[in-house]
Amino acid sequence: MAGFGLAAALLSAVPAGAQAQTPFKVLGLFKAGYDAAHINYAHEANAWFPKVAAENGFQYDSSKNWDLLNDPALNTKYQVVMFIDDQPSASQHAGFQKYMENGGGFIGFHVSAFCTNAADWDWYHNKFLGSGAFRSNTWGPTTAQMRVEDSSHAVTKGFPLVFKSEVSEWYNWTNDLRKNPDIKVLCSIDPTSYPLGTDPNQSWRSGDNPIVWTNKKFKMIYCNSGHNDMDYAANTAKSHTFDNAQHRTLILNALKWLAGRTVTSIGGNFANAGRDARMDIQWGNPGLTVSRPGLSEFGVAILDLQGNRITGGSTATGMVSLERNRLKSGFYVIQSTSSAGKIAQTLRVR
Numbered sequence: 001m002a003g004f005g006l007a008a009a010l011l012s013a014v015p016a017g018a019q020a021q022t023p024f025k026v027l028g029l030f031k032a033g034y035d036a037a038h039i040n041y042a043h044e045a046n047a048w049f050p051k052v053a054a055e056n057g058f059q060y061d062s063s064k065n066w067d068l069l070n071d072p073a074l075n076t077k078y079q080v081v082m083f084i085d086d087q088p089s090a091s092q093h094a095g096f097q098k099y100m101e102n103g104g105g106f107i108g109f110h111v112s113a114f115c116t117n118a119a120d121w122d123w124y125h126n127k128f129l130g131s132g133a134f135r136s137n138t139w140g141p142t143t144a145q146m147r148v149e150d151s152s153h154a155v156t157k158g159f160p161l162v163f164k165s166e167v168s169e170w171y172n173w174t175n176d177l178r179k180n181p182d183i184k185v186l187c188s189i190d191p192t193s194y195p196l197g198t199d200p201n202q203s204w205r206s207g208d209n210p211i212v213w214t215n216k217k218f219k220m221i222y223c224n225s226g227h228n229d230m231d232y233a234a235n236t237a238k239s240h241t242f243d244n245a246q247h248r249t250l251i252l253n254a255l256k257w258l259a260g261r262t263v264t265s266i267g268g269n270f271a272n273a274g275r276d277a278r279m280d281i282q283w284g285n286p287g288l289t290v291s292r293p294g295l296s297e298f299g300v301a302i303l304d305l306q307g308n309r310i311t312g313g314s315t316a317t318g319m320v321s322l323e324r325n326r327l328k329s330g331f332y333v334i335q336s337t338s339s340a341g342k343i344a345q346t347l348r349v350r
Contacts, residue, residue, distance in 0.1 A: 110226030158280025
């Protein structure tokens with residue numbers, strides 16, 4: 001482990017009295033009611049979220065009972081509420097607003113923002129989401145080149161500037177999100193995506209189209225994906241949203257951020273870092289993703305504190321994911337090597 005100091009020096013980076021974080025709880029609400037693509041996405045989400053919850057130490061509950069939003073104790077039961085494929089009925093509006101205004105966390109997908117008249121729920125569509133009403137969509141469902149607008153935000157931290165998105169039908173809105181001081185756009189359609197769509201009559205050829213954003217007054221994220229490509233005649237999916245590795249990372253980052261959790265990367269950069277010395281680590285057991293802003297080609301190795309290599313990988317696209325690696329609780333060294341030099345950080349697995 002030459003060039004990175006002794007194990008004792010690494011351990012000195014660990015905060016005194018660090019405590020394991022208690023698991024957080026996520027409630028996923030869905031209806032699986034009317035569009036085959038939305039139904040298929042809901043089934044996919046409800047298969048993926050329990051798996052990733054078990055791997056990352058949180059609890060995921062799903063329900064079709066949207067009256068749970070009226071539970072006075074909802075804020076104490078769930079740190080994050082998710083709208084998978086729809087939105088509340090009028091009788092549940094006040095309950096959800098109270099949950100958010102009392103510090104609840106929210107992530108919504110695709111049709112959870114859809115409306116043709118924003119005045120039907122002004123607080124939600126105009127003030128909370130900020131989007132207003134649906135204006136147009138692309139068709140058929142396709143990938144897009146997604147541009148990251150804030151790589152320092154916890155949800156998109158370490159992402160390459162542009163990446164290939166998951167497949168979806170994409171929406172845009174009557175409100176200009178850029179003019180709303182409460183809205184922070186995290187991802188938008190990169191101009192290289194245009195024309196976007198396969199139907200000439202429903203394709204976007206230009207424009208500013210935010211896809212992922214947050215309202216700075218709330219703990220919330222909206223993500224416009226959530227519509228799988230379908231063979232409607234056979235009622236089978238032709239794409240799967242969670243097949244996209246960077247979408248998976250974005251959603252997991254969002255859940256942790258909304259629940260007030262932070263990445264368990266500890267310590268700083270060490271000797272021989274050279275230029276582009278930053279290394280961003282996102283961690284869930286199992287699952288480790290490493291990116292180095294400004295670099296696309298680099299290698300990553302996981303070492304124990306004695307310098308023994310446990311596993312590793314390399315990339316030419318800006319992100320290394322080691323999703324099948326299971327590590328026991330303890331401290332490890334994440335080492336990255338590139339033409340810019342070597343850097344390392346310690347990682348505590350709880």
